[in-house]
Every structure is written in structure tokens, then in C-alpha cells.
Amino acid sequence: MGYRNTTECLNALEARGELVRIDKAVDARIEIGAIQRRVFQAGGPALLFNNVRGCRFPMAANIYGTRERMHFIFRDTVKMVERLMKLKLSPMEALKRPWKYFGAPKTAFHTMPKKVSDGPVMKNETKISRLPQLVSWPMDGGGYVTLPQVYTEDPFNPGVSGSNMGMYRVQLSGNDYVVDEEVGLHYQIHRGIGHHHARAIKKGEPLKVNVFVGGPPAMTMAAVMPLPEGLAELFFAGAMAGHRIPMVQRESGLPIPAQADFCICGTLSAHEKPEGPFGDHLGYYSLAHDFPVLKVDHVYHRDDAIWPFTTVGRPPQEDTMFGEFIHELTADLVPSVFSGVHEVHAVDAAGVHPLLLAVGSERYVPYAKDRQPQELLTNAMGLLGNTQTSLSKYVFIAAKEDMGAASCHDIPGFFKHMLERADLTRDLHFITRTTIDTLDYSGISLNQGSKLIFAAAGSVKRELGTSVPTGLKLPRGFRDARVFAPGILVVKGNKHRMKRDQQDAALERLGVTLETVKGLEKFPMIVVADDARFTARDWDNFLWVTFTRSDPATDMYGVGAFSNAKHWGAKTSVIIDARLKTYHAPPLEPDPEVEKQVDALGAKGGPLHGII
Incomplete structure (x- = not known):
């Protein structure tokens, strides 16, 4: 019990x-x-x-x-709760394997x-x-x-x-x-x-x-x-x-x-x-x-x-454990809640709501020579229209037919898969001036900002770069370009000085300058940050900086950017402005004196010696 x-x-x-x-x-x-x-x-x-x-x-x-x-x-109950959730997904399961559900009436009574x-x-x-x-x-x-x-x-x-x-x-x-x-x-x-x-x-x-x-x-x-x-x-x-x-x-x-x-x-x-x-x-x-x-x-x-x-702060924290446990309980229910969606991953390192990775079906035109996102867009709209996934800001969704045994929980592998296949002139879909998470200050006002569906399907369209393109010269205000992952460049930018709901002409000039750089086509994603070294240190830093500090509509620029019939795209690369904005809330910083007190608890003879 x-x-x-x-x-x-x-x-x-x-x-x-x-x-x-x-x-x-x-x-x-x-x-x-x-x-x-x-x-x-x-x-x-x-x-x-x-x-x-x-x-x-x-x-x-x-x-x-x-x-x-x-x-x-929860050792006494978690297995039966998982089974009951699967039973909702497949009612015939109890008839096929009745011995697994002997405790179900008792659980229902509880x-x-x-x-x-x-x-x-x-x-x-x-x-x-x-x-x-x-x-x-x-x-x-x-x-x-x-x-x-x-x-x-x-x-x-x-x-x-x-x-x-x-x-x-x-x-x-x-x-x-x-x-x-x-x-x-x-x-x-x-x-x-x-x-x-x-x-x-x-x-x-x-x-x-x-x-x-x-x-x-x-x-x-x-x-x-x-x-x-x-x-x-x-x-x-x-x-x-x-x-x-x-x-x-x-x-x-x-x-x-x-x-x-x-x-x-x-x-x-x-x-x-x-x-x-x-x-x-x-x-x-x-x-x-x-x-x-x-x-x-x-x-x-x-x-x-x-x-x-508990205390909350930049992930991972104790509430991360709740998220992982909930995923274990509900993973098999995803297809029953979101038709055509096979897997979702609200990325904890990015603050959960700012970034959702998903895998969906792409079956609308099965006879086509090469898949393109169609059903995936329906799937993504479903995710943005139901339950807590509706608060997602960036939705990256890939076709199951292209994934094989890969999973959106393998973040480096999933980003590589997406960036190899995305058509940046076609596969970016914005929803502007809509509701966003109350805690997300990247938007144009409290509770208001934009969302982006980034879909990818079909065959590989590009080879991803792993070294900075030879001859890359950045315009004034940008420096310290470094490769974070295949196809992803991180660049340091000057301090942000714009007001809310305004784009930065300096980022637009960056996109124009980079149009002539040979080899940049291997880098479909460029992130501009306050500290390129910190951002490119690991995946946790990259995800946190990139997706908590940017609003898709306001902070996305492009190399070869264009707008046609109200559709925006980029011919070579997307540029995400992930600098702290003038209107952002301050990041959490610990109190150095208190941290010294905690250190003392971990010293020899302290109650936390050998633990911290």
C-alpha cells in the first residue's frame, strides 16, 4: 500500500x-x-x-x-497505473492478457x-x-x-x-x-x-x-x-x-x-x-x-x-524528476491523445515549454517520390491545440517514416536529422501574436508572443558542416564563431539594445553579409548569443540559451531571407537571436556567501560530508 x-x-x-x-x-x-x-x-x-x-x-x-x-x-502502484493507461489505449488488451489486470478493479475502487x-x-x-x-x-x-x-x-x-x-x-x-x-x-x-x-x-x-x-x-x-x-x-x-x-x-x-x-x-x-x-x-x-x-x-x-x-530554477532541478516520471506513465498514451503523433519530448533543459520535439506520421501522399511535411503540420497543430503542449513555443517535428529506430529523446541525433532534411524555404511555419507561457519573457508582452513549427520530412538535403567555413568574416558587432554541433554555428553578438516587438537591423545585416560565404550552406542554423563559449559548451547550455531567450517571430532572421505571400523562409540558414534582451527578466544567480555556508555543511564533520 x-x-x-x-x-x-x-x-x-x-x-x-x-x-x-x-x-x-x-x-x-x-x-x-x-x-x-x-x-x-x-x-x-x-x-x-x-x-x-x-x-x-x-x-x-x-x-x-x-x-x-x-x-x-510509488512502487506498489506504478505498474498497475501504467497498465490501466495502456488499457485506455487498447481496451482489448485486458482480454488478451487478463492476468496483467487482476488488480484493476481494486485500483479503480481506490x-x-x-x-x-x-x-x-x-x-x-x-x-x-x-x-x-x-x-x-x-x-x-x-x-x-x-x-x-x-x-x-x-x-x-x-x-x-x-x-x-x-x-x-x-x-x-x-x-x-x-x-x-x-x-x-x-x-x-x-x-x-x-x-x-x-x-x-x-x-x-x-x-x-x-x-x-x-x-x-x-x-x-x-x-x-x-x-x-x-x-x-x-x-x-x-x-x-x-x-x-x-x-x-x-x-x-x-x-x-x-x-x-x-x-x-x-x-x-x-x-x-x-x-x-x-x-x-x-x-x-x-x-x-x-x-x-x-x-x-x-x-x-x-x-x-x-x-x-522544493526549489525551482534553471533545469535540471527536482521538478525534472516529476517530468520524467510523468513521461514514463503517459508515453504510450500519446498516439491516443494526438492522432498521428508517435512521440513527444518537452525538453527540460530548455525550460519545458519553450521547446517541444516530436515524431509524427507523414502519410498524406504516400506515392510521392520524396516526402514533404503535410500530415506533420496537422500533427503539430494538434499539439499546439491540446493540453500542456499547447504552451510550446518551438515545435520541431520529424516524420516517423524517416526516423527508423531513432527517437526525439536523443537530442543531438534528432537535431542532426532535422537539419539534414529541412527545406528552410518551405518548412518554417509561424503563428504570431498568440498566447505563450506566462513565465516566458521572450515575447512581445506578458502571455503574448509567437510560435514556430519547424517540420522536416523526406531525404537528406544537405551535408552538415563540422568546422567553421574557411574565409568566414563577420560584420562589426559579431565575433567568436564556433561550431557547436553538426550544422550549428554559435556567434557572439553585441549587447541587445532594442525595445520589445522590434527586430534588430544588425541581425538583418549579418544575414546579408553571410550570403556570400562559401560553405555556409552546411550550417542551416546559426545562433547569436551574448557568450558563444558558454552557449557552445554543451547541449544543456545551448538549449537553455537558444530557446528561452528568443521569440520565433521577433528573433529569427535568415541568410537569404525572403517573404512571399506572407510566408517567410531562408535560402541558406536561419539565424536565431538568443541574446538576453533589454526586456527579459534577469537570470537566477546564487548568493556567493550562502554558497560558502553550504560548502561548510559538506566539509569534513558536516552533516552533508560525502554528499556534496
């Missing part, structure tokens, strides 16, 4: 030697987050901080910090929450100011909940079946929030809570919201699971937990998980206040913007409450 609360889970990890208790006094501001990130990067254990300055509650981190630990926590009249979480009440005030990065606007389970129900269809539970960040302190009475609730576009909030506004009443922290690990997993709209995350939590989730049903208000460590109960109106800044998973700060205010009514906690947390 799955773990029923945080303490059970941590005790099991400790018995396996995968938890370290830290009794030394630590600060929830900056220090504790820096420790968590360093231990995660080292592949280290879960952490339990028993002595948090100014706070009575212990804090736990890195619980989900390795793939092996994730599988251990999806239904169990109503109870009381539970450990209801034993005590406290105030927001007495909760752990985690501040992960130096410029963060206040204390945050970083592993919240934010629960709402449809105002017109109350009950679990119409509920949503998501992981939306919650700001506990700072800015203009009234102490102990208000907290900030930042939810991005295309999130289930948004539908509930809109319906509450339509009904003319505030939206009831409960924020759970801790409890069964399956609840945390369910909150990040990208389930189809209309399928309650609470049902999935029961399946992953291996037991019915006991929910305290009060006379008024939303249900509360009996085994949660904490629960913040409140209401959400249309009233907004500035929320942020906050160091986020793209590797930059998301700046202060107006978001809804949650009016706090109650804060409950159990006797032995522990505050689970």
Missing part, C-alpha cells in the same frame, strides 16, 4: 538510507533552498531540517530528487475518495506568518509554498467529480499582502483553476480554494499530473496511493485530506495585487505582476506536521 502521509514516507526513506536529518540551525531564507539544490545536483538523499530558524515546523526537501526514489515511493468526519490535519490551527517562509533566490518577493496542492471545485457543479487540483505557486508573505489575512495565488494560462475562477465570477461569488501541503505523496504527484480536462486529479491520487484518499467533509467549505500536514482555506475573488518576483523553472525570475488574492479563513495542521518543499 502507498504511504498515507509525509512521515510514513520519510521514515521509509530513512530505513533505506535515503534520508539525512540536519539538526544544525538553518535559515529558510536562501540557505535552505541552496542546500536542497546542491544536494539534488549531487544525486543526494532526501533531507529533513529539524531546526529552522524562527519556525517551529521541520522542513523536508529532495523527497523526489532521483528517479529511483520516485519509483520506490480512485474514489473516502468521506470522513475528522482527521489529523484538523487538530490544530495556526497563522500564515507562523508557516515556513521559504525564500529560494535573492530577489524573491517573499515566502512561497513550492509544493502546494491547490484544490477547487466547479461552482456550478460542486463535488469531487468537478474538482481541479494543481500546483500553482502561493506567496505567503511580502509585497502588499495583509499579514495573516491574504496570500497571493499565481496561476498561469491554460490551468484548470482558471475555468473554475471564471465560472465563480460569472456566478457572482468568490471561489473557494484549499491549499494542501504534504500528506500522501500521491497527492503531490497528482497535482503536477497533466490530466485531461474533466478528469479529477483526486481520482488519480487514489490510484497512485493504492488506497482511497480520506477527505474531511465539513458542513461548509471544500473537503480537506485527513492526512495532509497543512491546509490553507480561503476564497478567491477578482481582486488582484502584485505577486512576485520569483525564481522560476526557466532559469530566470518571473517578475511582479498582478494576480488574484486569496483571502485566508483558516490554516490547519496536524500535530507532527512537516513542511515539504
Whole structure:
């Protein structure tokens, strides 16, 4: 059976030697987050901080910090959940191999929450100011909940079946929030809570919201699971937990998980206040913007409450493990959700939403002498029109018929495949002035920017270069050209000085100058960056810089660029301006003094010696 609360889970990890208790006094501001990130990067254990300055509650981190630990926590249920997902894909599978699904009815029973009249979480009440005030990065606007389970129900269809539970960040302190009475609730576009909030506004009443922290690990997993709209995350939590989730049903208000460590109960109106800044998973700060205010009514906690947390930043981080685990659970479902799509890869190193790699079918004209993207474009539009893939900014999609045994999870191989086959005069398709990820500051305004479908099909069209073309001379303002990968050049450019929604004439001149360079046809992709050496150091750097710092429509130029009947293309190479822009949010930088404190914990005699 799955773990029923945080303490059970941590005790099991400790018995396996995968938890370290830290009794030394630590600060929830900056220090504790820096420790968590360093231990995660080292592949280290879960952490339990028993002595948090100014706070009575212990804090736990890195619980989900390795793939092996994730599988251990959900070892009793993950296989059956995977089988049930495959059963959705192929209903006949149960008839062919019934022995594999003997536990399915029991798992289905566990999806239904169990109503109870009381539970450990209801034993005590406290105030927001007495909760752990985690501040992960130096410029963060206040204390945050970083592993919240934010629960709402449809105002017109109350009950679990119409509920949503998501992981939306919650700001506990700072800015203009009234102490102990208000907290900030930042939810991005295309999130289930948004539908509930809109319906509450339509009904003319505030939206009831409960924020759970801790409890069964399956609840945390369910909150990040990208389930189809209309399928309650609470049902999935029961399946992953291996037991019915006991929910305290009060006379008024939303249900509360009996085994949660904490629960913040409140209401959400249309009233907004500035929320942020906050160091986020793209590797930059998301700046202060107006978001809804949650009016706090109650804060409950159990006797032995522990505050689970994580910190987010430039990938990979602990939330990377959630993404990998979700992919394992859902990979076989991709063709059933996206017709014609065989495989997708939301690239973590690029911040997830900025770059999506995909493999689709190209069957529209099977008798053609050479394939060209046709069905692939339909596939890509499907990806941009459904679920979380709709937030993707760059979609690179290749034809399965050309791929053989290759996979879009082999990033170097996939880029090589794409760049060898793409027709740059034909295969670039832009969608301009559309919605993009709230956390992506590369667009023309908050939530607004462009998208690019980059499709490739058919035979190899070019040999890719592996050395800088002889005689390459860059115009003034550009230097340090270096080959990053076959067919990809990285060039250093001067500091960006343009305003939002403006293209840079210097990049256009670069494209014109390069038209006469012999051998450049072997480099269909050129990236201009602030630091060519850093960008070309490895794939993680290249992906992060290139795709988090560029908006396709604003920041793409070309060698031999042209526009015809509103279609843009390039005869030789595309140029991506991946410099930090004047309007971008600042990248996350650690505090050097705090890093020295963390070093001391890893020194001989310290609690993290041999770990970091």
C-alpha cells in the first residue's frame, strides 16, 4: 500500500538510507533552498531540517530528487497505473492478457475518495506568518509554498467529480499582502483553476480554494499530473496511493485530506495585487505582476506536521524528476491523445515549454517520390491545440517514416536529422501574436508572443558542416564563431539594445553579409548569443540559451531571407537571436556567501560530508 502521509514516507526513506536529518540551525531564507539544490545536483538523499530558524515546523526537501526514489515511493502502484493507461489505449488488451489486470478493479475502487468526519490535519490551527517562509533566490518577493496542492471545485457543479487540483505557486508573505489575512495565488494560462475562477465570477461569488501541503505523496504527484480536462486529479491520487484518499467533509467549505500536514482555506475573488518576483523553472525570475488574492479563513495542521518543499530554477532541478516520471506513465498514451503523433519530448533543459520535439506520421501522399511535411503540420497543430503542449513555443517535428529506430529523446541525433532534411524555404511555419507561457519573457508582452513549427520530412538535403567555413568574416558587432554541433554555428553578438516587438537591423545585416560565404550552406542554423563559449559548451547550455531567450517571430532572421505571400523562409540558414534582451527578466544567480555556508555543511564533520 502507498504511504498515507509525509512521515510514513520519510521514515521509509530513512530505513533505506535515503534520508539525512540536519539538526544544525538553518535559515529558510536562501540557505535552505541552496542546500536542497546542491544536494539534488549531487544525486543526494532526501533531507529533513529539524531546526529552522524562527519556525517551529521541520522542513523536508529532495523527497523526489532521483528517479529511483520516485519509483520506490510509488512502487506498489506504478505498474498497475501504467497498465490501466495502456488499457485506455487498447481496451482489448485486458482480454488478451487478463492476468496483467487482476488488480484493476481494486485500483479503480481506490480512485474514489473516502468521506470522513475528522482527521489529523484538523487538530490544530495556526497563522500564515507562523508557516515556513521559504525564500529560494535573492530577489524573491517573499515566502512561497513550492509544493502546494491547490484544490477547487466547479461552482456550478460542486463535488469531487468537478474538482481541479494543481500546483500553482502561493506567496505567503511580502509585497502588499495583509499579514495573516491574504496570500497571493499565481496561476498561469491554460490551468484548470482558471475555468473554475471564471465560472465563480460569472456566478457572482468568490471561489473557494484549499491549499494542501504534504500528506500522501500521491497527492503531490497528482497535482503536477497533466490530466485531461474533466478528469479529477483526486481520482488519480487514489490510484497512485493504492488506497482511497480520506477527505474531511465539513458542513461548509471544500473537503480537506485527513492526512495532509497543512491546509490553507480561503476564497478567491477578482481582486488582484502584485505577486512576485520569483525564481522560476526557466532559469530566470518571473517578475511582479498582478494576480488574484486569496483571502485566508483558516490554516490547519496536524500535530507532527512537516513542511515539504522544493526549489525551482534553471533545469535540471527536482521538478525534472516529476517530468520524467510523468513521461514514463503517459508515453504510450500519446498516439491516443494526438492522432498521428508517435512521440513527444518537452525538453527540460530548455525550460519545458519553450521547446517541444516530436515524431509524427507523414502519410498524406504516400506515392510521392520524396516526402514533404503535410500530415506533420496537422500533427503539430494538434499539439499546439491540446493540453500542456499547447504552451510550446518551438515545435520541431520529424516524420516517423524517416526516423527508423531513432527517437526525439536523443537530442543531438534528432537535431542532426532535422537539419539534414529541412527545406528552410518551405518548412518554417509561424503563428504570431498568440498566447505563450506566462513565465516566458521572450515575447512581445506578458502571455503574448509567437510560435514556430519547424517540420522536416523526406531525404537528406544537405551535408552538415563540422568546422567553421574557411574565409568566414563577420560584420562589426559579431565575433567568436564556433561550431557547436553538426550544422550549428554559435556567434557572439553585441549587447541587445532594442525595445520589445522590434527586430534588430544588425541581425538583418549579418544575414546579408553571410550570403556570400562559401560553405555556409552546411550550417542551416546559426545562433547569436551574448557568450558563444558558454552557449557552445554543451547541449544543456545551448538549449537553455537558444530557446528561452528568443521569440520565433521577433528573433529569427535568415541568410537569404525572403517573404512571399506572407510566408517567410531562408535560402541558406536561419539565424536565431538568443541574446538576453533589454526586456527579459534577469537570470537566477546564487548568493556567493550562502554558497560558502553550504560548502561548510559538506566539509569534513558536516552533516552533508560525502554528499556534496
